[in-house]
Amino acid sequence: xxxxxHIDDFAESNNPVVRxxxxxxxxxxxxxxxxxxxxxxxxxxxxxxxxxxxLQQMIDSDGFHVSRSTVYNTVELLMNAKMLRRHVFEGxxxxxxxxxxxxxxxxxxxxxxxxEVRDTNFAAFMNARRFNAFxxxxxxxxVYGICSTCARKLKRSKHAAKDEKKKNI
Numbered sequence: 001x002x003x004x005x006h007i008d009d010f011a012e013s014n015n016p017v018v019r020x021x022x023x024x025x026x027x028x029x030x031x032x033x034x035x036x037x038x039x040x041x042x043x044x045x046x047x048x049x050x051x052x053x054x055l056q057q058m059i060d061s062d063g064f065h066v067s068r069s070t071v072y073n074t075v076e077l078l079m080n081a082k083m084l085r086r087h088v089f090e091g092x093x094x095x096x097x098x099x100x101x102x103x104x105x106x107x108x109x110x111x112x113x114x115x116e117v118r119d120t121n122f123a124a125f126m127n128a129r130r131f132n133a134f135x136x137x138x139x140x141x142x143v144y145g146i147c148s149t150c151a152r153k154l155k156r157s158k159h160a161a162k163d164e165k166k167k168n169i
Contacts, residue, residue, distance in 0.1 A: 017044060017083065024081035035066045039074040049087065049095040049114055089114060090144060102126065102139060108147035110154070115147070 021040055025032055042059050043050075050058075056071050075096060078084035087095045089107050095114070102123050106115040126139050146154070 020083060021078070021081060024077070024083075030077070035070050036074050036077070038064050039066060039071060040078070043078070043084070043096075043098065046098075048116070049097045051093055051095055053093075055096075085138075085140075087140070087142075089142060099138075104141040104143060106143050106145065106147070108150055109144050110146055110150035113147050113149075 018037075018040070021036075022032065024030075025036075038059065039055070042055065042062065046055075046058075052068070052071060052075065055075070056066075056068060059066050059071070075084060079086055079096075083099060084096050085099050087097065087105065089095065089105070089112075090109075092107075092112055101118060103116045103118045104122065106117060107113075122141070126136075129136070
């Protein structure tokens with residue numbers, strides 16, 4: 001992350017993500033602040049999902065202090081600009097991700113791990129789908145279950161419990 005005073009160079013870059021954010025700020029009469037660009041820069045470096053707390057820790061560890069309210073407000077701006085999406089997976093705190101190609105979220109109900117998968121058949125189906133009196137903007141699909149790591153651990157613990165039971169008989 002660029003934490004030096006030249007964050008203005010980042011704000012004026014030709015990066016399409018930065019241009020989209022600039023266009024959003026300009027269209028809504030909002031200021032281009034160093035803090036907003038520092039947050040955007042950090043988010044652009046994240047691959048996958050993150051929580052506000054994780055984002056705050058990353059920014060702080062970079063040596064650039066931004067208030068929690070500024071982080072929340074900037075994340076809200078990025079969601080309004082359709083650059084960031086908020087997910088609330090069952091039993092977990094809100095997570096965010098940059099808007100990318102449509103994908104499915106596989107959520108482990110044991111460890112909470114979230115995996116993204118792209119299913120071209122499902123994407124083609126959804127893109128061809130039309131709804132009466134409704135224009136779809138995007139879709140999300142959450143699939144809950146047990147990841148392979150947790151399944152192996154559960155299987156091992158069941159075998160260990162059976163072996164222990166046999167010893168006690």
